[in-house]
Amino acid sequence: QKEVEQDPGPLSVPEGAIVSLNCTYSNSAFQYFMWYRQYSRKGPELLMYTYSSGNKEDGRFTAQVDKSSKYISLFIRDSQPSDSATYLCAMSQGGSYIPTFGRGTSLIVHP
Amino acid sequence: DADVTQTPRNRITKTGKRIMLECSQTKGHDRMYWYRQDPGLGLRLIYYSFDVKDINKGEISDGYSVSRQAQAKFSLSLESAIPNQTALYFCATSDSTGPPLHFGNGTRLTVT
Numbered sequence: 001q002k003e004v005e006q007d008p009g010p011l012s013v014p015e016g017a018i019v020s021l022n023c024t025y026s027n028s029a030f031q032y033f034m035w036y037r038q039y040s041r042k043g044p045e046l047l048m049y050t051y052s053s054g055n056k057e058d059g060r061f062t063a064q065v066d067k068s069s070k071y072i073s074l075f076i077r078d079s080q081p082s083d084s085a086t087y088l089c090a091m092s093q094g095g096s097y098i099p100t101f102g103r104g105t106s107l108i109v110h111p
Numbered sequence: 112d113a114d115v116t117q118t119p120r121n122r123i124t125k126t127g128k129r130i131m132l133e134c135s136q137t138k139g140h141d142r143m144y145w146y147r148q149d150p151g152l153g154l155r156l157i158y159y160s161f162d163v164k165d166i167n168k169g170e171i172s173d174g175y176s177v178s179r180q181a182q183a184k185f186s187l188s189l190e191s192a193i194p195n196q197t198a199l200y201f202c203a204t205s206d207s208t209g210p211p212l213h214f215g216n217g218t219r220l221t222v223t
Contacts, residue, residue: 008151032210043115043201043214044154088154090210097210098144103153 003027006089006102015111019076023089023102026070030091033065034099035074038086047087048074079109114138115215117202123221124192132187132218134202142205143185144212145169145177147198154201160185161207192222 006023013019021035032051036044048063050056056063062075072091076083086106090099115136124130134143145157146169156169158177166177174196176188189196199219203212 006153034211036214041217041219043203043216044212046211046213049209049211090212092210097205098156098159099210099212101154103151 002103003100004089004091004102006105008103008105010106010108012108012110013079015079015081015109017079017109019079019083019107019109021074021076021087021089021105021107023072023091024070025072025091025100027091027093027100028067028070029093030100031094032092032097032099033063033072034090034092035061035063036088036090036101038088038104040085044088076107079107081109081111083107084109115202115204115213117200117215117218119218120216121219121221123223125223126193128192130189130192130220132200132202132220134185134187134215136183136202136204136213138204138206138213139182140204140206140213141182142207143179144203144205145175145185145187146201146203147171147196148201148217149198157187157200189220192220194222196220197222 035048038044053067064073086104088104089102092099144159146154202215
């Protein structure tokens with residue numbers, strides 16, 4: 001079992017839908033949680049960064065961390081075709097901070 | 112200009128050739144990383160460096176070497192390229208206070 005599990009998709013939704021992307025993990029020492037968005041032929045760009053449990057909102061994006069269930073989510077409201085990309089979750093422990101990445105979920109938002 | 116610049120963007124080489132991928136950054140970060148990305152496998156860490164005199168192997172370092180020439184420059188070498196090193200390679204940086212990594216736009220390497 002990988003330390004971080006993420007369904008590769010693809011996840012296809014109509015424009016305007018609420019999208020839910022998820023990752024599970026096995027290492028209870030993870031404290032830092034990130035979501036990256038990667039467009040085709042581009043590098044991953046940091047979307048959301050949270051420490052420990054709880055929610056964080058930024059515009060149409062909300063990140064949730066449930067450490068008791070070892071489960072993190074990214075919600076996208078009012079999804080747009082421009083949100084079509086691969087979304088990678090990542091998490092790390094204190095100390096070295098080196099993140100462990102999920103395999104990424106491919107999201108397609110069709111008009 | 113990009114904060115993390117990788118050169119070349121694309122490279123095709125033959126089996127057995129030595130090649131170097133280069134990365135430079137203007138973010139002023141101490142830490143630099145090299146990852147490879149393969150379809151279905153996600154991002155895997157090859158090498159990382161926490162400062163100029165610190166080099167560490169990642170989970171898949173065999174067949175690769177690195178050089179940290181300066182705080183802003185970190186290069187990845189394939190001494191004798193083989194076809195299963197065909198992949199997308201990313202350089203990333205971070206500061207010492209937290210994990211978020213900042214990535215370059217990658218080098219697409221094809222070994223024939």
